[in-house]
Amino acid sequence: MLTVIAIIHIIISIALILIVLLQTGRGSEIGAAFGAGSSQTLFGSSGSTAFMTKLTTIAVVVFMITSLLLAYFYSHKEYTVKPASTQAEEKVPVKAPVPNNK
Secondary structure, eight states: OHHHHHHHHHHHHHHHHHHHHHOOOTTOOHHHHTTOSSTTSSSOTTOHHHHHHHHHHHHHHHHHHHHHHHHHHHHSGGGOOOOHHHHHHHHSOOOOOOOOOO
């Protein structure tokens, strides 16, 4: 489960970066970048502002939820990673001493 949340977190962080980079300044619209004749016909009559704002909001909410979940899971002992030296020491079986019958 932790791996799935981490993968979703990575994907949404990349998507959030791309969404922010696709947004343009206030003076121009994204339709002009794709060669549209009218700058507000690519995403409908309301333009790309409403669409990109909703998409950014959704991505931020999912990013925050996955961030909180990852912080919660990593703060509990059952999900913590032990150092390699202690894991190797735990795997070595301890043999009982052999009695000397002479």
